[in-house]
Amino acid sequence: MLYTNLKHIESAAEHQKVINENENVMVCCGRMGPMCIPVYGIMEELEDKYKNVKFYDMEFDHPDAHVIRRAPECSGFMGLPFTVYYKNGKLIKATSSIQSMDQITSVLNKEFGVPVNA
Amino acid sequence: MSPENKYDVIVIGAGPAGLSAGIYLSRARLKTLILNEGVAGGQMILTHEIANYPGVEKISGYQLANIMRKQAKDFGCEIRNNITVSGIDLDSEEKKVTLSDGTTYTSYAVILTPGGRPRTLNVSGESDFKGRGISYCATCDGDFFTGKEIVVVGGGNSALEEAVSLTRYATKVNIVHQFNHFQAFSHAIEEARSNQKINFIMQSIVSSFYGNEKLESIDISDLKTGEKYKFNTDGVFIFIGYVPNTSFLDDRVKLNQYGEIIVSNDMETSIKGVYAAGDSIEKKFRQISTAVGDGTIAALAATDYTYQLKSKLKHELIHK
Numbered sequence: 053m054l055y056t057n058l059k060h061i062e063s064a065a066e067h068q069k070v071i072n073e074n075e076n077v078m079v080c081c082g083r084m085g086p087m088c089i090p091v092y093g094i095m096e097e098l099e100d101k102y103k104n105v106k107f108y109d110m111e112f113d114h115p116d117a118h119v120i121r122r123a124p125e126c127s128g129f130m131g132l133p134f135t136v137y138y139k140n141g142k143l144i145k146a147t148s149s150i151q152s153m154d155q156i157t158s159v160l161n162k163e164f165g166v167p168v169n170a
Numbered sequence: 171m172s173p174e175n176k177y178d179v180i181v182i183g184a185g186p187a188g189l190s191a192g193i194y195l196s197r198a199r200l201k202t203l204i205l206n207e208g209v210a211g212g213q214m215i216l217t218h219e220i221a222n223y224p225g226v227e228k229i230s231g232y233q234l235a236n237i238m239r240k241q242a243k244d245f246g247c248e249i250r251n252n253i254t255v256s257g258i259d260l261d262s263e264e265k266k267v268t269l270s271d272g273t274t275y276t277s278y279a280v281i282l283t284p285g286g287r288p289r290t291l292n293v294s295g296e297s298d299f300k301g302r303g304i305s306y307c308a309t310c311d312g313d314f315f316t317g318k319e320i321v322v323v324g325g326g327n328s329a330l331e332e333a334v335s336l337t338r339y340a341t342k343v344n345i346v347h348q349f350n351h352f353q354a355f356s357h358a359i360e361e362a363r364s365n366q367k368i369n370f371i372m373q374s375i376v377s378s379f380y381g382n383e384k385l386e387s388i389d390i391s392d393l394k395t396g397e398k399y400k401f402n403t404d405g406v407f408i409f410i411g412y413v414p415n416t417s418f419l420d421d422r423v424k425l426n427q428y429g430e431i432i433v434s435n436d437m438e439t440s441i442k443g444v445y446a447a448g449d450s451i452e453k454k455f456r457q458i459s460t461a462v463g464d465g466t467i468a469a470l471a472a473t474d475y476t477y478q479l480k481s482k483l484k485h486e487l488i489h490k
Contacts, residue, residue, distance in 0.1 A: 055232075085310040086215065089232055093209030097252045128383035130314040130405065131301030149301025149311075153252045 054084060056092040058099075058109045064116040071138040076105040076164040081120040082112050082133025087150040091133055094153050102160055102167050137163055175275050177203045178476050179469075180267055183283035183415075184249060185212020186458045187448025189238040190465030191281045191472070196245035198473045203275060204242070204249045205267060207415070211235025212285040213449065214458055223458055234458070255418050260441050263479065278479050279472040282419070282431060282439070282446040283465060286412035291323065295379030303385020305407050308332040312339045320405040321346055321388065323376055329409040330358040336407065337367040344403075346371045346390060376406065414450040426452050437468035443479070445472050 054060060061067045061079060071077050080095060082088030095107045110117050112132060120126060123143055126134050131149030137159060138144065145159055179195050181188045184206035195202040209215060217231030226234070243249065257268035260280060268274045288306050290296060296304060305311040312335065320340045322333040325347035331354075333343050345362070350373050352359050362368050371390065377398065378389040388406060391398045414429045424432045424440035430452040437445045447464035449456050 083310065084230070084232060085307065086217075087307050087310045089215050090209050094252055128302055130303055130311060130384060131305050132307075132310045147301070149305070153254075 054082075054092070054109050054111050056109055057096050058092060058107055061108045061110040062114070062116075064119045067110065067116070067119050070106065070108060071141045074106045074138075075140055077108065077138040078105055078135065078160070079108045079110055079120065079138070080133050080135045081110045081117055085132060087131065088133040091135060091151055091156070094151070094156050097153075098156070098160070102164070104167060105160060105164050139163060175273065177201045177275060177277040178480075179203075179279045179281060179472050180205060180265065180275055180277040181281045181283060182255060182267065183207075183212065183285055183448065183450075184210040184239070184251065185283060185285045185448055185461060186214050186235075186238065187285075187461040187465035187468070188212070188281070188283035189235070189242050190462045191283060191447060191469040192242035192247040192249070193238070193245055194466055194469035195281075195473060196242060196247040198469075200473060200476055202247045203277070204247060205253050205255065205269070205275070206249065206251045207254060207284070208252065210239045210249060210251055213412075217458075220458065258418065258422065260422055260444050263443070263483075265443065278476045279443045279445065281437075281465075281468045281472055282416075282423070282444065282450065283448040283461075283468075284415035284418070284450050286414050286449045288408070289410045289413050291376060291408060291410065293377055293379070295381075299379050299381055299385040302383065303381060303403075303405050304379065305405065306409070308336050308407055311405075311407075312336050315340050315405045317341055318404040319344070320407065321376070321401070321403050322407045322409065323347075324409040324411070325349060325352040325354065326409065326411060327354045327358050328411075330354045330362040332407060332409055333368055334358075334361055334365055337365055340367070340405075342367055342369060344369045344371055344401075346374050346376055348375050348393060349373065379406070412449065416450055428452075435467075436471040437464060438471060443472075443475055 080091050099107050125146040129148035136146045178200035179202050181191050181204045184204050192204050214231040215235045221228050254270040256270040259266040265277050265280045316339040319342040321344045323346050333345050336343050373393045374390050376388050377391045380387045387400050387402045390401050416429045431446040433446050433451050437447050439446050445468040447468040448461040
């Protein structure tokens with residue numbers, strides 16, 4: 053169980069529903085570990101600013117998290133968390149291991165556009 | 171300067187030292203702002219389990235950080251996380267801190283608690299293979315290396331303890347260390363030496379990382395012979411200590427040769443009204459409990475200073 057303040061994805065079906073029903077989605081797939089917690093924290097901070105993006109987490113060890121663990125874009129990843137970005141249901145960007153605020157906002161701005169209030 | 175950007179005290183950093191300072195300052199009815207580059211909690215949130223913090227039998231670092239953050243906020247302390255300090259003016263009575271988004275905050279006193287961050291090797295390929303074979307956390311990434319031969323870099327307690335824990339997954343763990351002796355405690359050295367899966371490559375350094383999609387090999391330089399050789403490995407874990415996050419100060423306060431802030435017994439720096447606490451100051455022991463103590467002393471000293479300065483400024487205004 054991830055005890056973050058983000059919305060949690062708890063099954064493969066829910067994952068599919070989330071990426072189908074939302075244009076821009078960021079999912080951080082990890083554990084409650086030192087490399088993952090900072091990324092959850094950054095996502096919590098960005099939720100209010102990036103209204104055009106839906107932010108979720110998913111527990112890495114959940115069996116259904118294979119939808120992210122086994123994504124071709126994540127092959128070669130050997131560091132938690134796996135952070136994935138979807139546009140119109142398609143995985144367009146994936147990163148491995150801890151990321152900084154600048155690295156995350158740079159991906160969000162590039163892939164989903166700079167928010168109006170930025 | 172809008173009044174909402176004026177504070178009595180600004181604290182830079184939200185680890186245990188910064189949050190303790192925030193609790194004490196807010197409780198002393200000083201308008202307090204904590205500016206923090208990452209997530210509140212600092213290095214504390216990286217600790218899986220804390221069992222030596224007085225009054226709490228066992229707690230995760232994440233939970234303890236959340237309790238401290240809530241305590242500070244409940245007393246009225248404001249916290250801004252994930253910011254970047256781009257400018258700082260500490261010399262005048264009115265201190266100024268500017269963020270990368272252009273916002274400027276002012277205060278009578280500043281407490282510096284920026285903490286530290288894991289030291290990196292800073293060699294070719296290191297940034298390319300982070301998360302693709304290079305890791306700084308055995309607990310997080312150890313299981314990706316099940317059945318593989320890996321390398322641990324370092325010779326302190328973290329390096330040796332994590333090397334032992336990684337033998338649960340890896341077939342062989344090679345410890346690469348630049349000296350001919352370890353800096354770790356003797357019990358950690360003994361435990362590593364008695365582990366059959368651990369091999370020691372002493373007086374050597376990792377000088378390059380190579381691979382395509384993921385890490386495939388490294389260069390190891392033997393410091394005794396000067397010889398450099400290629401070493402095939404799937405994973406390298408780096409545990410070579412911490413560096414203080416003081417580069418943003420740009421020598422505005424007095425630092426020692428390691429970049430640590432020099433403070434008095436009251437945690438005051440070389441600048442009046444500027445205090446420092448926690449892992450970024452010059453000291454021997456770095457624990458959550460010592461950071462909390464430092465932060466408390468800094469807050470109490472800053473409280474005295476701020477009330478005296480406010481009283482003086484009020485007096486000057488009346489008699490103008």
